Amino acid sequence: MKHTKILTKKMTSFWLLSLAAVAFVFLLCAVMGFTQLTYNFQQQKVAELETMLVEDYQQHGSNQFSSWLPPLLTAYKAVDFSLSHEHQVVYQFHRDQIDTTKSNLTVYQTQLNPGQLSMKLVMPPPFSLYDLGWHELIILLIGFISIGIFVRFGYGWYSRELDGVEQLALRSKLILDGKLKQAAEVPTNGKPRMINRALSKLLADLDDAHKERGRLDQFIRKDTFLDKQTQIGNPIFFQNRLDALSHDQKMMAHGVLMFIEFDDVDLVENEFGEGGMKAMLSLTTEAITAALTQYEDSIFARRSYSQLAIVVPQLSLIEADQLAQRILKTCLALPFYGIGDPDNFFHLGCAFFKTGDLQIQLVEEAEMALRAAQLQRVNNWFMYDKGALDEEIAKGSVRWRSFLENTLVSKRFFTLQQAIVDSDDQVLHYEIFSRARDIRGNDIRATLFIPMANKCGLMPQIERQILEQVLFRLMNDNTLTYSINLSLDSLISRAFVRWIQSTLLEHRPLASRLIFEVSEDIIVKNQKNTLLLKTLDMLRKMGAKLAVDNVGQYVVGSHYIQEYHFDLVKLHRSIVRRVHQRPENQLFIRSLIGGLYRAEVKVIAEGVECFEEWQTLKILGVSAAQGDFLGQRSEV
Structure with a gap:
């Protein structure tokens, strides 16, 4: 300022x-x-x-x-x-x-x-x-010059004397504008010094209160969804995430479910105590977490006292086999000191699933695979494979890249929209979802082509083509507002950022009718990425709104929401699913809304599928929602 x-x-x-x-x-x-x-x-x-x-x-x-x-x-x-x-x-x-x-x-x-x-x-x-002589004129000139010098000296004296008051006024204006961080950075030599010290102390206390609120929110998340011994997801977290991957108990994508079980866990605790048991679990979970690093959407949780669970969506059967072998090899290399039978201690059961498979049947198949691995009485893994794979899953990376490039050239990407409805059942805006169409006219779901587009580095081109369609629609209808999800590749792509900046400058009135959504996982993992933060700041200054998506998918603090000036917060469907029956999810939502009490941030729920969920969310204070109960996706 x-x-x-x-x-x-x-x-x-x-x-x-x-x-x-x-x-x-x-x-x-x-x-x-x-x-x-x-x-x-x-x-x-x-x-x-x-x-x-x-x-x-x-x-x-x-x-x-x-x-x-x-x-x-x-x-x-x-x-x-x-x-x-x-x-x-x-x-x-x-x-x-x-x-x-x-x-x-x-x-x-x-x-x-x-x-x-x-x-x-x-x-x-x-x-x-009587006429003025030259000596009178000289006297008048000297007088006027003296007055000018006196005025300039007086202005400088006033400036110096009021400089401290100006700093107080500046800090006060920044505080009223909500720019607390900038207000804290203003020099603290303002006068009166007591008022300045009071402002500094209040700003420090407010910043500490925000951090404490974030720590409390993160603590609630951890206490609700994390296992205390291993610091990975607990059974509630696992079930929430598994429900989020399904619709009407049917899986919405393909992938693999793995159950890992330790035999003779009681012997470990008897021989080495609770500390030894905790050390063993910590080593195992750290090793498995490292193996899952490259799979961003993977789910890792403790299902029971001696059993761990892993879900990796968007994974082919060959990649699932390779992952199971890598996990088994990694865990067997850990020093378990010959506890019980070292050759029959670790077992892994895998069940590959595809779109439409029942969730209950998937869990049963993974348990059957685990029992099959245990029957072999050696450290081993077993894959339960029905042998029925989608033709789309069988495509290799080369075929996927060729398909995506041809789809881009022929502009066969199209959009679907779903309404976001407020508590008065009024439409706030529409969220845009993408689809691809092959040469035979078949529609390819985004859950299939987006992971491959990320691997091929084509997401910026795809999202640019989708955004062009949205901008064209906005130009033809002055009443619509759309939200669009942007990937990390697009947000850090200099070519994409230059294009969207020049486009919004050219069509400045359209920016206020655009909402750009970014996944919480992207924000949390890239808080030091200056290019990402500059892009978000540029979009906000252009007049567009920012939304953070998939909130609650991971156990992280929520301080970033106000720090990066997000306008909307969208709850992950795993938090929304059956929220009327899950007090722990309600506690999380109350904590999140309480932390955003004085911020101008709306909380939106996605994946609402029944009346009870929507009623509970309204009682908890959620501003708006989207889902099949409130409106199906429609092509535009």
Whole structure:
């Protein structure tokens, strides 16, 4: 914010106005005094002339006037003079060089000796007879320069004296604008110092309160969804995430479900105590977490006392086999000190699933695979494979890249929209979802082509094509508002950022009707990515709104929501699913809304599928929602 020094300008303006008023009064008095003085002086000269005329007339009559009176009248600058005796003109004088038609001439008409002499004297105004000389002009110039220097010195003195107050005003304005971080960075030497110290202390306490609120929110998440021993997801977290991957108990994508079980866990605890048991679990979970790093959407949780669960969506059967082998090899390399039977201690059961598979059946198949691995009585893994794979899943990376590039060239990406409805059942805006269409006219779901597009680095081109369709629709309808999800690749792509910046500059009114959604996982993992943060800041300054998506999918704090000025928060469907039956999910939502109480942030739920969920969300304070219960996705 530009430092305008409002108080200094106001004080200086008042001071200058007061000084000008005083100077005007003094100047007016001086002019009036000068005018009055010149009139008195002129009247005094006229009175002297009258006395001289009476004395001369009494001594010599009218014969001597022509000898001494003309030079005297000329010295008086008289314009016209006449002396009469009993209404007969005795002497008359007139100057031809003076314009006698001027109305501002001064006329003196006096009866010198009643019944005998009368005088009429016409003279110019007395103050017009005086001109300023060069020395007077120099004095005036010196006076004006002195006044200027004095005013400039006074302005500087006011600026220095009020500089501290200006800092307080600046900090106050930043606080009122909600820019608390900038207010805390303003120099703290403002005056009065006690007020400045109080502001600094309140800002520090407020910042600490925000952090404490974030820590409390994260603690609630951890206490609700994390296992205390391993610090990975607990059974509630696992079930929530598994429900989020299904719709009507049917899986919405393909992938693999793995159950890992340790035999003779009781022997470990008896021999090494609870600390040894915890150390073993920690080593195992750290090793498995490292193996799952490259799978961003993977789910890792503790399902029971001796059993871990892994879900990796969007994974082919070959990749699932490779992952199971890598996990088994990694875990067997850990030092378990020959506890129980070291050759029959670790077992892994896998069940590959595809779109449409029942969730209950999937869990049963994974448990059957685990039992099959345990029956072999060696450290091993077993994959339960029905052998029925989608044709789309069988495509290799090369075929996927060729398909996506051809779809981009022929512009076969199209959009679906779903309404976001507020608590009064009014449509706030629409969210855009993408689809691809192959050469045979079949629709390819985004859950299939997006992971492959990310691997091939084509997401910026795809999202640009989708965004162009949305912008065209906005230009044709002034009432619509759309939200669009952007990937990390697009947000850090310089070409994509330049394009969207130039497009929004060209169509500035459309920016306010756009909402850009970013996944919570992207924000949390890339908080030090300056290019990402600059892109989000640029979109916000252009007038677009920002939304953070998939909130609650991971156990992280929520302080980033206000730090990066998000306008909307969208709850992950795993938090929304059956929320009316899950007090722990309700606790999380209450905590999140409570932390955003004074922020102008709306909380939106996605994946609402029944009346009970929507009613519970409204009671908890959720502003709006989307889902099949509130409206199906439709092609636009």
